[in-house]
Amino acid sequence: MTKFRTRFAPSPTGFLHIGGLRTALYAYALAKHSGGDFLLRIEDTDQKRQVEGATEALQKTLNKFDLVWDEYYVQSERQEKGLYRVAAEKLIKDGHAFYCQCKSKNAKEEGFSSVLRDPCRDKGLIEGAIKLKVPENKMLSYRDFVHKKEISWNSDSVYDATLLKTDGFPTYHLAVAVDDTDMKITHILRGHDWLPSTPIHLLVFEYLGAKVPEIGHVTDILSAETGKKLSKRRDSVFAEQFLDQGYLPEALLNFVMLLGWAPKDNRELFTLSEFVEHFDIGGFQEANPRFLVDKLDWFNGEYIRKLSDAELCEKFENLNPKFETMDKNSKLEITKLLKDRIKKISDINTLGKFFWEAPTVDKNLFGENYKEHLIGAFEVFEKIEDGDLERLGISLLELCDRKKFPRGDFFMTMRVAITGQKFTPPINDSMIILGKEETLVRLHKAFSS
RNA sequence: GGCCUCAUCGUCUAGCGGUUAGGACAUCAGGUUUUCAGCCUGAUUACCUGGGUUCGAGUCCCAGUGAGGUCACCA
Numbered sequence: 001m002t003k004f005r006t007r008f009a010p011s012p013t014g015f016l017h018i019g020g021l022r023t024a025l026y027a028y029a030l031a032k033h034s035g036g037d038f039l040l041r042i043e044d045t046d047q048k049r050q051v052e053g054a055t056e057a058l059q060k061t062l063n064k065f066d067l068v069w070d071e072y073y074v075q076s077e078r079q080e081k082g083l084y085r086v087a088a089e090k091l092i093k094d095g096h097a098f099y100c101q102c103k104s105k106n107a108k109e110e111g112f113s114s115v116l117r118d119p120c121r122d123k124g125l126i127e128g129a130i131k132l133k134v135p136e137n138k139m140l141s142y143r144d145f146v147h148k149k150e151i152s153w154n155s156d157s158v159y160d161a162t163l164l165k166t167d168g169f170p171t172y173h174l175a176v177a178v179d180d181t182d183m184k185i186t187h188i189l190r191g192h193d194w195l196p197s198t199p200i201h202l203l204v205f206e207y208l209g210a211k212v213p214e215i216g217h218v219t220d221i222l223s224a225e226t227g228k229k230l231s232k233r234r235d236s237v238f239a240e241q242f243l244d245q246g247y248l249p250e251a252l253l254n255f256v257m258l259l260g261w262a263p264k265d266n267r268e269l270f271t272l273s274e275f276v277e278h279f280d281i282g283g284f285q286e287a288n289p290r291f292l293v294d295k296l297d298w299f300n301g302e303y304i305r306k307l308s309d310a311e312l313c314e315k316f317e318n319l320n321p322k323f324e325t326m327d328k329n330s331k332l333e334i335t336k337l338l339k340d341r342i343k344k345i346s347d348i349n350t351l352g353k354f355f356w357e358a359p360t361v362d363k364n365l366f367g368e369n370y371k372e373h374l375i376g377a378f379e380v381f382e383k384i385e386d387g388d389l390e391r392l393g394i395s396l397l398e399l400c401d402r403k404k405f406p407r408g409d410f411f412m413t414m415r416v417a418i419t420g421q422k423f424t425p426p427i428n429d430s431m432i433i434l435g436k437e438e439t440l441v442r443l444h445k446a447f448s449s
Numbered sequence: 450g451g452c453c454u455c456a457u458c459g460u461c462u463a464g465c466g467g468u469u470a471g472g473a474c475a476u477c478a479g480g481u482u483u484u485c486a487g488c489c490u491g492a493u494u495a496c497c498u499g500g501g502u503u504c505g506a507g508u509c510c511c512a513g514u515g516a517g518g519u520c521a522c523c524a
Contacts, residue, residue, distance in 0.1 A: 011524045046523055100522085116451095116520090129522050147454075157452050157520095165522040172524050196453055196519040217454085220518065224460075227516070258461065258473095266463050266472050285462075288517055292460045295474045305487085341486035351486095397483085411483040423485045 003036035004186045008062075008069070009176075011043040012054035015238040016061040018291070019191060019221050019230060022256045025272075026218060027189045028067050029279040039183060040069035044076045045169040061239050064249050066272050073183065075175055084170035087178045087208060088130040088163050096133050096207040097163060099125035118160040130164040132173070132203060140199040145187070146216035146284040153199040161200045173197065177204040180213055187214045192288070193229075219260045219288045230291060242296075246319065246346030251300040259289040269302065297343040304342060309335050316348045322356045323348060330355075333433050337425035351425065355433065359420025361446055366416055369405070373413040374447035376403055381440055389432045396428070417446035 008024040010016070016024075031038040040062070042055050055074075062069075078084070091097035100120035118131055134155050141152030163174040170178070180188060195217045205212045220229045230237045236245075242252050250271065257275055258268060261283050270278065304312065313335040317324040323331065334355055342351060353359075380395050396414075400407050415424045418431060418439065431439045 009524090013524075043524065049523065103522085131522090144454095151453075153452070159520070162522045167522080169522090171522070175524095191518095192454075193518060194524090198453090219455085222517075229518075255461095260461095262462055264463075268461090268473060287455050289461065292474080295461060298474055301487085340488090343486090393483085400483095407483055409484095415484065421485095425486090427483070 001034055002186075004031050004034040005037050005039065005184055006031040006187050006189060007039040007041050007180070007183065007185055008067075009041040009043050009179075009190075010058055011046065011049070012058060013046075013049045013051050014054055014232075015240050016058050017230075017232075017237050018239055018242070018252075018256060019237075021061075021065065021239045021253070022221070022259065023189060023191060023218055024062060024067050025065070025253060025257055025275075026261065026284075027187075029276050030187055030189060030281065032276045033279040036186070037070040038067075039071040039073065039185075041073045041179060041183070042075060043172065043175065044074060045079065045171070045175055047167065047169065057240075064243065065239075065253050066249075071183070073179070075170075075179070078179070079169055083182070084164060084174055084178055085168060088170070088174060091132070091163065091204075091207050092130060094207065096203075097130050098122075098133050099128040100131045100160075100162070101125060101128040116157070116159040121160060129162050129166050131160045131162050132200060134158045134160050134200075134203065140202045142198065142202060142212060142215055144195075144216055145214050145281060146189075146218055147286055148282070148284075151195070151198070155199065155203075158199045158203070161197070163204070173200045173204060177201055177208055177210065181205070181208065181210040185213050187216065189216050189218060192217045192220045216284070219285060221259055222288050222290045224290045224292045227290065235291070246344030247296065247300050248303045248345070251303040252296065254303070255296040255299045259291065260285045301343050304345070305339065307339075309339065312339055312345075315345050316352075319345055320348050320352075323352065326356065330433055333429070334425075337429055337433075341425065351423070354419040354421070354424070355430070358438075358442060358445075359418075361416060361420045365420075365422060366413060367409050369409070370413045370416075371447045372403070373405055373410045374417055374443050376405070377410075377414060378440065378443045378447070381436060381443065384436065389436065392432060393428045418442050 006027040008020075008027050010020055028038045040059070042058075044050060044055070088097060092099070098118075098121045100118055102118065102120055116134070120128070121131070121133055136156065138155040139152055140155055140158070141150055143150050161173050162171050164170050176188070179185075198215065198217075202212060222228060223230050223235045226234065236242065239252065243249065253272060254268075254270055257270060262285065263278055263280060263283055267278070307315070309332055313331050316335060317331070323334070326334075334352055338348060338351055342348070376399050377396065380399050384391060384395065396410075397407070399405070400410050411427055412422065414431075415422060415427050418424075418427060418434070424430065434442075
């Protein structure tokens with residue numbers, strides 16, 4: 001089997017986008033499944049959009065998902081070597097490109113009436129930006145390995161794209177052809193938004209005398225709310241945002257891998273290495289998926305439950321300083337109680353809050369006869385020795401039987417009084433962790449106020 | 450508007466000419482439990498429309514409709 005070489009080529013203009021993470025994952029799997037190499041190429045050719053520290057942030061995030069690259073390139077470094085200018089000038093020499101001194105236009109602002117043929121193409125200028133001289137009435141086509149079909153254009157619908165800017169930096173259109181050729185990339189995998197500019201690349205590859213790599217365009221990820229492409233303004237789009245919210249990298253990766261790809265047997269749970277092993281280039285989806293967080297929550301729950309108590313406890317510690325300062329035994333006990341019922345690591349903040357902070361209890365949450373329940377419980381507690389709290393459950397059940405308290409109602413009253421909430425960890429165990437003294441204080445406060 | 454892509458449950462998807470159209474998430478119901486969660490059972494829900502091709506179409510072809518993307522000296 002031939003070894004594939006793929007690359008992930010982000011521009012360092014911000015944090016890693018969820019779609020970028022997925023593209024990187026697929027490119028990684030594509031290479032690794034074949035035993036080949038995965039490269040990281042930083043596309044920093046736009047001086048103006050550079051964001052300080054973005055490259056480092058991108059690398060750091062990729063590492064969190066164990067997406068490790070075998071080779072690393074930076075386009076601005078390659079630009080300094082003059083690689084792109086040489087290529088662009090070759091095209092000029094061969095009559096496939098021309099110099100242009102027009103100011104740039106935006107079709108949207110021009111009312112979509114901008115002409116595809118640049119007025120400078122026949123002026124014979126000898127300096128300026130270098131643009132592609134698109135031929136007339138030529139069929140341009142390639143086979144897309146994601147869509148599994150031939151996609152084609154008539155060159156008459158392709159505009160004379162800029163290849164080399166006046167600042168000497170290449171645009172993506174030139175850089176992609178030069179770099180992917182130099183780096184011997186076998187498969188270009190990129191976002192669907194690149195599909196419309198593919199004919200430009202086809203031409204550049206051809207004029208450079210290079211073989212066109214296999215090309216595939218993965219689907220766009222759509223927002224569940226708007227049905228539009230995920231937007232930085234409206235949606236959570238950065239991988240780090242999800243990590244910060246308490247999603248595990250393994251879960252996020254697993255969720256994202258199934259947005260746009262599926263195995264024949266419809267298996268859902270994959271670690272990164274399992275994904276690489278089972279990856280199938282024919283498994284790409286062609287329709288744009290929507291990003292629905294419900295399923296991500298489910299994945300996250302699955303992965304949380306796979307964690308050991310100690311591992312989960314550590315994650316809680318890293319997230320919550322109050323929790324971190326508790327004694328080791330309590331932390332482990334709380335972790336065990338929470339493990340089965342949380343969807344995100346950050347749920348410790350809401351579900352576990354009452355452990356280190358007395359709640360403000362909303363009386364409206366109580367049901368009927370709550371004061372009787374509380375007073376009864378208070379009396380039971382008073383009689384139990386602190387070291388003998390294990391008997392608590394039995395004693396409280398006896399109380400219910402004796403006083404004819406409906407069990408469900410009684411324990412709900414306890415939850416509300418102790419935690420201020422109706423959705424809590426197992427309440428008896430929680431009270432044991434809280435200790436006799438604190439529990440008595442909370443019970444007393446609840447029925448006396 | 451031009452060009453391109455896409456179309457199976459609410460969502461992610463399996464299907465690749467003959468299936469009771471399958472799975473997962475979500476939802477609902479029952480069980481377990483001390484509430485929720487979890488776990489176990491079960492249920493509801495889908496082939497965009499119209500033409501072809503074919504003995505037979507979710508599956509192939511065409512058209513329509515709808516959705517998304519793109520049209521910069523940004524990537």
